[in-house]
Amino acid sequence: MGEGRSSVPATRVCAKADCSVFPDLSPHPDAPLEWWFCHGSLGGDAVERIDFMLSLFRHNSASDGDDGHMLIISVLNDGDDRSSWRSEVSPRLIESFIADTPQDYGTLPGTRHLVQALVDEIAANGIPTPFKDAGKPTRCDVERLSIRWNDFALREDGNEIAIGFDLPGAQQHCSLRLTPHSPWLLEPGDGAFRFGSMAYESCPRLTLHGDIDGAAITGEAWFDHQWGELSWTHGEGDEPQTLSWDWLGARFDDSSALIAWQRKARQTGEIVHSKAILFEPGKAPVTFDDAVMTPERQWRSTASMIDYPVEMRVEVPALGLDVVFAPTIDAQEIPVFGVMAAIWEGTGRVAGTRVGTSVSGTGRLELQGYGNLLDVRETQKRWVERIDATLRAFLPEKLSEQSLTEIAGAPRWAYDPHAQTAMLSEPVWDLLNRGGKHWRPIFGFLLLDALGTDPTPYETLVSVIPELIHNGSVIIDDIEDGSDTRRGDATLHRRYGVPTAINAGNMLYFLPLLSLEEHPHLSVDQREEIYRVLVRTFVRAHIGQGQDLYWSHPEHSKDRDFWLAPELGPQILQAHAFKTAAPLSAISEIACIIARAPADTRAACARFAENLGVAFQIVDDVNNFTTRPEWGKVRGEDIAAGKASYAIFKAISLLPPAERDRLVKLLSDTSERTSPDGLAAGLDLMERSGAFDACRNEAKALVEETWPAFSAAVNQTQGKVVLRLLITNLLNLPLEM
16 A cells, blocks of 8 residues: 555545435546445344355456456354355456466565466466355446346445345345435545545445345445455565455444544554544535554464454554454455455444543454465465374374373373373474474365365364374484484484384374274264275385384495496385385375275375375475574485485486586495585585476476366365365475575
């Protein structure tokens, strides 16, 4: 927004306090963005109270000037624990999203590859559910407000507004007529009130009457109309930031009303623009530039993993106003098509003081920009927190008699919780608390969504099976490999001793299986099939580890013939498939078993998961050569260990003969490759070989070759789109030398 804070605390906006002054609500075709917004409450003798909101957006594409439309309708029935909604778009809006998004968001730091992946996914497979392609509006007049789009109709009729729409989640049609009984926010003769590059017309109090399928209803509504330009980025140069939007509309019991809003840079918290507008009976609306909106409480959506400040304090010092909005319920998130992914739009109560006197009333809070599809690192961080909480509930950091009874059954004599904590929970949580990407369970959650299955009943199972089994294998692998460090700290066998590490690692193979025992949402056949998948996974993992152990055994000579053998590359990839990829393939099969997916879908998911797991291990091998501390690696340790990694194999295959022979000779000589000079020479040869880029390209190719079949086998859901972006980010993390 181009408008900053004014030094003038208040400015009169409308010279008249006349409800009969009705604005021109007709479309403005030259404006890039326009919307009509209405919210309120209604009810009747045969209709329980309903809080509703509807927004119709018109978007003028930057690419060709044609209009696209989006319709959002949300209702909260009295007593419900979450709102119901509709989120619909026109084909032209989808086309303009594909055409304009690279320009609109591609300049944000580190997002170009994500933007392209998002656009490519929508172009290839269409918009994801829960969004609906509702076709083109059948009527959209330019001279006056008169829009019809399937069951939705919005038109001005004299000094009234007529609205019709089908209620979300119900086979009922709602017809409303709205009549203003407070002045509109506008400037007679000069058009609408302007803030920044947007024009604003608003009436906070309209009476409504109408019917729902013939049942009479009455109530009160609020109506806004805005148009102009609205950017979701702020700042120039190399570091533009995304913006969030907070808007509160409050109707107080004394018949006054308030609008307050602010836009801020999400990364820094800088307030870019804020304002408040007071409506009082018999008076013209007045604006104030000293509005402050402060979050009081956060709520995290388990659907989008976005944190919203659903309880908001609003202060307007020039008014002596200090109120807090509290939502009726927290679960009032609405998915929206586009980069933003979702908004929070909810009803509630406001209460506080004005010049020392208590005030209260109803309110609606709108929160936009608190998360978007390009925030993959933040999304993954929130997933990690969610999964860690599940792991802690399943395996507490401090074991008690009760938790041990839940794990192993009631003791015949007595448990020693202190000993079990020291031998199991303490070392396991030492490792888990060092961080991790948790991408295996995340993959499982998002795959369940793409398979059309609510993951909530399977939260524990999908979290603990892949994550605890993986960490158990890490503990045992470190013992077998003689590793000294893991995730930037001492390996568990170095810190706690080999016996403790073996016991803890082995326990993590079996403990997660308890999540299957008597699972209320799984049949006996499903549980047995999951057991079969896990047994096969354990077998494959040990075969893969056996290959690694054979190569690293002191008696196995890794000479020139070993390094130049043509079968070395395929053998490395097969070991990756059995070690790294097998758990991912397992969770994909488990998700398919839970969803009762057909055999061809299960096969496509398992093959994609295997390719993704191998691709991840290839990239992980490359990251062995990074200096980035978050990877927790010793740079070049694979060279020092003479490890048969795919990055080293690829360097040998790409280097010119003389340099290839130099690297092979170095790798074959333990004393040379472990010396500082030898390690430096090896790193130099690796960098000059082009192996890092080649490995990344191969990893991406593995994903791309199986994505189409996988994509066709599952549903086009928002979870699948998020999965695509998480994978893209995983394979494109920069290598810092």
